Amino acid sequence: MTAWPSTVDEAVDVQARLAPSVVREVPPGFAPRTAAGLDVAYGQRLRAAVTVLDLDTLAVVDQAVVEGEATFPYVPGLFAFRELPALLEALDKLSTTPDVLVCDGQGLAHPRRFGLACHAGVLTGLPSLGVGKNALGAYEPPAAERGAWSELRDEGEVVGRALRTQDGVKPVFVSIGHRMDLDTACELVLTLTPRFRLPETTRTADRLSRG
DNA sequence: GCGACAG
DNA sequence: ATCTTGTCGC
Numbered sequence: 001m002t003a004w005p006s007t008v009d010e011a012v013d014v015q016a017r018l019a020p021s022v023v024r025e026v027p028p029g030f031a032p033r034t035a036a037g038l039d040v041a042y043g044q045r046l047r048a049a050v051t052v053l054d055l056d057t058l059a060v061v062d063q064a065v066v067e068g069e070a071t072f073p074y075v076p077g078l079f080a081f082r083e084l085p086a087l088l089e090a091l092d093k094l095s096t097t098p099d100v101l102v103c104d105g106q107g108l109a110h111p112r113r114f115g116l117a118c119h120a121g122v123l124t125g126l127p128s129l130g131v132g133k134n135a136l137g138a139y140e141p142p143a144a145e146r147g148a149w150s151e152l153r154d155e156g157e158v159v160g161r162a163l164r165t166q167d168g169v170k171p172v173f174v175s176i177g178h179r180m181d182l183d184t185a186c187e188l189v190l191t192l193t194p195r196f197r198l199p200e201t202t203r204t205a206d207r208l209s210r211g
Numbered sequence: 212g213c214g215a216c217a218g
Numbered sequence: 219a220t221c222t223t224g225t226c227g228c
Contacts, residue, residue: 040218042219074219076216083218105217115217132217173217 004071004085011078012112019114021122023179030127030179032099034061035188036091037201038120039104040083041209046070048086049209051201052098055191058200063208064093077111080119091124100188101128101177102201109136109152109160109175121178128177129185131199135162135173144168147190161186165193172197 005011037051045067052062066089072081083105091101107117107130117130137154139162146167152160152175160175163186172193174185192199 040219042218046219074218076218079217110217130217134217136217 004081006072008075008078011072011075011081015078015112015114015119018119018122019112021178022108022114022118022176024108024176025179025181026127026184027179030184032127032188034096034098035100035102035192035201036094036098037102037104037199037203037205038087038090039202039205039209040086041206042070046083046086047209047211048083048090049205050087050090050094051204051208052094052096053192053201053204055188058192058194060204062094062096062098063204064090065208066090066093079105080116084116084119084123087120088123098126100180101126102188102192102199103128103130103177104132104202104205106130106132106136106173107160107175107177107180109154109173111136111154113159115175115177117175117177121180127179129180129188130160130173130175130177131189131202132173132175133198139173142171146193149174149186163189165189165197165199166195169197
């Protein structure tokens with residue numbers, strides 16, 4: 001439907017126009033049974049992968065891969081325009097609809113409050129959240145135990161959390177995408193990290209994207 | 212002006 | 219993101 005922008009200015013405009021659509025709360029009775037992991041790998045071409053995990057067993061119950069050309073350069077703050085087109089195609093190829101999208105990157109923790117996770121959520125209408133390996137905003141290191149967290153702030157505003165998913169390892173940076181709240185997002189991330197720093201959704205999608 | 216800057 | 223071997227630790 002909507003064409004993807006090809007310039008930085010157009011992309012920034014798209015973010016400004018879509019940002020007000022973000023819903024910062026979970027749908028009534030939200031009780032996700034599956035979660036999707038989204039990731040993209042780059043080689044000669046890009047490979048977008050989506051895996052769908054059962055939240056009880058963390059087993060992969062569905063997956064899809066799409067290959068394509070990178071149509072937008074990597075520009076901090078405009079990450080979604082590089083990865084989202086292919087990721088949406090992969091989501092379309094799934095035989096099931098996941099209850100929540102777990103994105104590899106930021107959601108609300110973004111200069112214009114519209115990172116990849118927000119963009120993915122708004123365009124699909126699905127609840128979503130972002131888990132970044134690096135932060136955009138400022139934070140104080142959370143306590144060393146798994147489950148400990150501290151606020152991620154940008155320009156004085158709380159935009160996410162630095163969440164420790166394993167004892168003594170670097171925290172991940174969680175922010176809401178769409179139809180989501182921070183408590184629920186962190187709860188989900190902890191469910192998805194029984195053993196490693198990164199969510200199983202991200203890990204399985206990452207493996208799939210590399211073949 | 213300079214550095215920092217999700218993946 | 220990607221270029222890349224061995225190595226330390228559970």
